[in-house]
Amino acid sequence: MRRANAGRRIPGPGGRVREEDEAAVSGARPVPGRRGRQAVHADSGKRLGEAHPRQEGPVDLRLVPPALAAWATAALTLDAAPGLVGGLVAGCLAAAVILLVVRRDRARNVPVMPGRPRSAGPRVTLGAVDGAGTTGRRRVWPRVTVAASLLCAAAAAASAGLHGADLRRGPVPTLAGRYASVTAEVELTSDPRLTRPRVRGDHVMPDSVMIEAEVRRVETADRTVVATRTPVLLIVDAGSRGGGGGRRAGPHVREESGGGRGPGGGEGSGGAKGPEGRPEALWLALLPSTRLRVAGRLAPALARGDRFAAVLRVRDGAAPSAVGRPSAAQRAAGRLREGLRVATDGLPADARALLPGLVVGDTSRITPELDEAFRETDLAHTLAVSGSNLTIILALLLGPPGLAQQVERRGLAPRLGVPLRATAVLGGALTLGFVVVCRPDPSVLRAAACGAIVLLALATGRRRSLVPALATAVLLLVLYDPWLARSYGFLLSVLATGALLTLAPRWSAALRGRRVPPRLAEALAAAGAAQALCAPVVAVLSARVSLVAVPCNLLVEFAVAPATVLGFAVLATAPVAMPVAEALAWCAGWPARWIAGVARTGAALPGAAIDWPGSWAGALLLAVVTVVAVMFGRRLSRHPWLCAVCGVLLLLVVVRPPPLTRVLTGWPPPGWRLAMCDVGQGDATVLAAGDGAGVVVDAGPDPALVDRCLHRLGITRVPLVVLTHFHADHVAGLPGVLRGREVGAVETTGFEEPVEQARFVRKEARARNVPVVRAVAGERRRVGALEWEVLWPPPLPAPEPEGPNDASVTLLVRSAGLRMLLLGDLEPPAQRALSRSPAAALVRGVDVLKVAHHGSAYQDPDLIRAVAPRLALISCGADNPYGHPAPSTVAALRAGGAVVLRTDRDGSLAIVGGGGEGGGGGGELRVTRD
Structure with a gap:
């Protein structure tokens, strides 16, 4: 058995080996003597001892500048002119040759010291040299490193220039500039995916299927056919999702070449069973490498510097027409992915959605609400294919960290008697299978490369050699796919891997030195280091900083490995033994549900994230704050009581108990009666109904915004949710109201249009066992001191309203003497009918008006x-495209003596006060802004 940290042993006088010589030759610090090493081994609890990051010598950084040079060059030259790229390549090559020639000439003139062989020469390290005849090191220009950086920059510029030229070559870019209608033959290069639902105005944008593809042949309107190979983004306007729920359908695709089965061949299309015949279901069933004939309109790329030459939009919603089947490898991968989805069909919703994402990156079942929870807690990396997936599986094969090359390795392979070389081959085969099943697109290749590097760190324990390995992986990946140089995902992967290789070992050692248990120290160091380096980039993307990222990552860490291992077992057994796969899926569902529960709980905390400038200046500021926090934390760790106080303060910031928040911020004000939430371009109003209770009138367009507003108001019970009508800007946020609260019922208008949104409301209510009732004029209700009456719509039989707006539920609310009129979205015809109805006498001279x-x-x-009204409240979004509120409406309200407040400028608003004696008005009325 080799001793840990053993270097070359040089006999000293008398043939004895001196420890000082060993340390000097290895370039590391002198290590403790035999007794010291035995003590270190005993303290570690491991037979081989435990490597200390400070005993491994300086980190070799020679490959880092070339990798960074290639990265930066590729990012800058992807859309550069060919002449500029050619000049840059020639200049870098010329400069590199000059530097290498000058270095060779100077090396020939190095003097030789007496008694020292010429071949020994100077011992060169990065940026330093032990020159002959000198007593120390003197700084010299690192010519070799600079030359290597220039050569890598030249290679990256050439690769990026060629990839960028692909976007400008051929007829597709020209046709896209003219928005031409074409018939094209395309080959899919990615899995189809549904866009996330978006609310625009009063409706939800139709679902679209997005697929990355390459145009192989294009036929223009004049019947000209041109062969090409141009990357495009294929967007299929598939209409409403309806009852499909975003799930994939089986392989019901029409084949034009041979009359056989569709591109899935009936052998597993990669999609879950869904409603047959729906256009989006048919498109979502397609596999990468399938060839289609599509008719659509070309348009320029969505953004400058995009990796697609154009957008090909298919608008008729027709079924896909296949002219070529997918490859055998993709069909096999499709069968495995299909088996995984079928085996998880019987699990609870969160586990059913999460397991395919953990294993193969299939997020087709992830709901927008769950996806947002993972983003809020910085757990989104668990939903994507990452290097940790591969690391977990290979670690299971090779054994525990640090033992893969030792006799005592305890992985699955040695238990089965597999030799070390055969184990290495098996590991390579698993890596290749991982790439195929998870799709060989750039993100998966990046994950495989970074995962293999992390595995190398775990297996060898030689972290000193792993930074060059990471730099090599970055260099090769950027040269292979220069578009990665502009990918935020690639940047985050490299930063996280670099943190695990550099910061995490030292932070772990420091924590263990302060008597933190080893496992906990490693977990804390890994989560903290990754968050420290990745947080500035995340802030640029989301304009926020998560305060719960580290604890949430710690809480899910122990569940990720079993869920991933069991998930891969389900993937492997489903095609041959479905009952066994379903049993394994049931076992994997428990850790998966824990992960989803942690994400939901963390995201529900009011202080889970704080707003931060979403720019690179904001990222730099956050990096400075992080460095200061780390330096302060090192000093603070010596004082346990101060650590406890800071921990309690952080907990209060994250939890934000309503009583404490009210004292510190004044929100919500004591005795508030009505609150209008700032939910953007939409409506969400809350009526106070007692301690922790509130009646919610409309839910706005965004679940996260209304949920945040209700939490800040301290609302935990909702006796009634009133949805004035079914437009998306009033009902799309309903899941946020129902999230984690006791809800009595949902009351709606009787005019159920748009039909899709009415179905959505009933589906959400049914999923939480909340009854749905219909509001009718004349209905009166009371909850504590709060009472209200429904004034509109009138009961049947009545003339059918002209549209959903005129069917809005209108409420007259009384609370502590205040009279408040909530008009929903009534338009002039319904407003005139209301003013002529018997209810007209009730609405004269109200205190507060929610403007229609x-x-x-x-x-x-x-x-x-x-x-x-004395006070008019308008709920609208900042810079909305509709010009709300209209200047004429604001002027009319002010002319009547009303004070006009609006959420786009004033934020959330809370009304405090009374209406005077008998509710006739005149009492004090105060407004508090959040």
Whole structure:
């Protein structure tokens, strides 16, 4: 058995080996003597001892500058002119040759000391040399490193220039500039995916299927056919998702070449079973490498510097027409992925959605709500294919960290009697299978490369050689795919891997030196180091900083490995033994549900994240703050009581108990009666109904925004949710209202249009066992001191409203003497009908008016004069494209003596006060802004 940290042993006088000589030759610090090493081994609890990062010598950084040079050059030259790229390549090559020639000439003139062989020469390290005849080191220009950097920059510029030229070559870019309609033959290069639902105005944008593809042949309107190979983004407008739930359908694709089965060949299309015949289901069933014939309109790329030459949009929603089947490897991978989804069909919703994402990066079942929770807690990396997936599987094969090359290795391979070389071959085969099953796109290749590097660190224990390995991986990946140089995902992967290789070992050793248990120290160091380096980039992407990222990552760390291992077992057994796969999936569902629960709980905390400038200046500021926090933390760790105080303060910032928040911020104000939440271009109003209870009128367009507002108001019970009508800017946020709260019922209008949104409301309510009832004019309700009456819509039989807006539920609310009128989105026809109804006498001279339809110009001036509110509230989004609120409406309200407040400028608003004796008005009315 070799001793840990053993270097070359040089006999001293009398043939004895001196420890000082051993340390000097290895270039490391002198290590403790035999007794000291035995003590270190005993303290570690391991037979081989435990390598200390400070005993491994300086980190070899010679490959880092070439890798960074290639990275930066590729990022800058992808869309550069060919002449500029050619000049840059020639200049870098010329400069590198000059540097190498000058260094060779100077090396020939190095003097030889007496008694020292010429071949020994100077011992060169990065940026330093032990020159002959000198007593120390003197700094010299690192010519070899600079020359290597120039050569790598030249190679990166050439590769990026060629890839960039692909976007400008051929007829596709020209046709896209003319927005031409074409018929094209395309080959898919990625899995289809549904876009996330987006609310635009009063409706939800139709679902679209997005697929990365290459145009192989294009036929223009004049019947000209041109062969090409141009990358495009294929967007299929598939219409509403309806009951599909975003799930994939089976292989029901029409084949044109041979009359056989579709591109899945009936052998596993890679999609879960869904409603047959729906266009999006058919498109989502397609596999990479499938060839299609599509008709659509070309358009320029979505953004400058994009990796696609154009966008090919298919608008008719027709079924895909296949002219070529996918490859055998993709069909095999599709069968495995399909088996995984089928085996997990019987699991609870979160586990069913999460397991395919953990194993193969299939996020087709992840709901927007769950996805947002993972983003808020910086756990999104668990939903994507990452190097940790591969690391876990290979570590299971090779054995525990640090033992893969030792006799005592305890992995699965040695237990089965597999030799070390055969184990290495098996590991390579697993890596190749991982790439195929998870799709060989750049993100998977990046994950495989970074995962292999982390595995190398775990297996060999020689972290000193792993920074060059990471630099080599970055260099090769950037040369292979220069578009990675502009990928934020690639940047985050490299930063996280670099943190695990450099910062984490030292932080772990420091924590163990302060008597932190080894396992906990390693977990804390890994999570903290990755967060420290990645947080500035995440801030650029999301304009926020997560305060719960480290604890959430720690809480899920022990569950990720079993969920991943069991998930891969399900993947392997599903095609041959589905009952066994379902049993394994049931076992894997428990850690998967834990991971999802941690994400949901962390995201629900009001202080889970803080807003941060979403720019590179903000990233630099966050990096400085992180460095200061780390330096302060090192000093603070010597004082346990101060650490405890800081921990309690951080907990209070994250949890934000409503009583404490009210004292510190004044929000919500004591005795508030009505709160209008700032939810962007939409409506969400809360009526106070007692301690921790509130009646919610409309839910806005975004679940996260309304959930955050309710939490800041301290609302944990909702006796009733009133949805005035079914437009998306009033109902799309309903999941945020229902999240983690006790809800009595959902009350809606009887005019159920748009139909898709009405179905959405019923589906969400049914999923949480919340009854849905219908509001009718004349209905009166009371909760504590809060009472209200429904004024509109009138009961049947009544003329059918002209649209959903005119069917809005209108409420007259009384609370502590205040009279408040909530008009929903009523437009002039319904407003005039209301002013002529028996309820007209009730709405005269109210205290507070929630202005209809976000303050649009469509208002009945007679109703505004009759209502004559003291305070008018308008809910609208900043810089909305509709011009809300209309200047004419604001002027009319002010002319009637009302104070006008709007959420786009004033933020969330809370009303405090009373209406005077008998509720007739005149009492004090105060407004607090959040």
